[in-house]
Amino acid sequence: MKPKKISIIIPVYNEINTLEEILEKVNRSSFQSLNKEIILVDDASTDGSRELLQKLEKENRYKIYFHSKNTGKGAAIRTALNYITGDIVIIQDADLEYDPDDYNDLIKLIIDDKADVAYGSRLSGGKPSRSFKFTHYLGNKMLTTLTNLLYDSTLSDMETCYKAFKADVIKNIKIKSNRFEFEPEITAKILKKKYRLYETSISYYGRDYSEGKKITWKDGITALITLIRYRFFD
Numbered sequence: 001m002k003p004k005k006i007s008i009i010i011p012v013y014n015e016i017n018t019l020e021e022i023l024e025k026v027n028r029s030s031f032q033s034l035n036k037e038i039i040l041v042d043d044a045s046t047d048g049s050r051e052l053l054q055k056l057e058k059e060n061r062y063k064i065y066f067h068s069k070n071t072g073k074g075a076a077i078r079t080a081l082n083y084i085t086g087d088i089v090i091i092q093d094a095d096l097e098y099d100p101d102d103y104n105d106l107i108k109l110i111i112d113d114k115a116d117v118a119y120g121s122r123l124s125g126g127k128p129s130r131s132f133k134f135t136h137y138l139g140n141k142m143l144t145t146l147t148n149l150l151y152d153s154t155l156s157d158m159e160t161c162y163k164a165f166k167a168d169v170i171k172n173i174k175i176k177s178n179r180f181e182f183e184p185e186i187t188a189k190i191l192k193k194k195y196r197l198y199e200t201s202i203s204y205y206g207r208d209y210s211e212g213k214k215i216t217w218k219d220g221i222t223a224l225i226t227l228i229r230y231r232f233f234d
Contacts, residue, residue, distance in 0.1 A: 007086030011076035074182030120162030120202030
């Protein structure tokens with residue numbers, strides 16, 4: 001059966017400067033004729049994002065949920081998955097680092113039944129990409145290489161935000177991670193279950209810490225531990 005609907009999950013934590021613009025971009029994008037639902041989970045923002053979402057909630061254009069305390073990206077995604085009704089699920093950060101115009105390249109792989117899961121790679125070339133900080137690039141390459149070694153894969157960008165799934169695939173995976181270690185956990189479990197995973201090039205407009213970037217070297221250490229743990233234990 002051809003997919004009819006896409007669920008777009010947007011975790012939100014202190015993104016008041018970009019939230020309205022990213023929602024405009026998501027709403028403007030076409031999705032291969034699919035209907036769409038946008039599910040936002042505020043992870044106890046303190047910068048006005050929560051209040052903005054409370055206003056948007058009254059418009060009935062979005063499904064919006066609120067955490068009472070900050071628990072992390074993985075926890076926000078886990079909350080959102082309880083409410084999806086689409087055939088395809090895609091994850092969108094609430095900043096402007098990723099371009100919703102790239103959705104179609106990912107979901108086409110699923111619509112055409114070539115992939116069960118599609119990742120948008122920032123590192124495979126062919127699309128605009130802001131220069132990484134070298135330390136971020138090195139950390140990402142190290143984690144991706146470790147993923148490939150542990151799980152016998154050939155990924156180029158394990159840590160990418162843009163991950164699209166058949167809904168029944170992600171529903172079949174129990175997500176335990178609360179924070180940014182969601183990325184290595186979901187990748188490990190997809191590869192262990194032998195789902196068909198494809199990559200396609202995407203644009204990337206990365207920001208630095210002065211612009212609100214949140215991930216740190218500590219998250220890299222946690223990701224490394226997560227990759228090793230899920231290779232041998234679950």
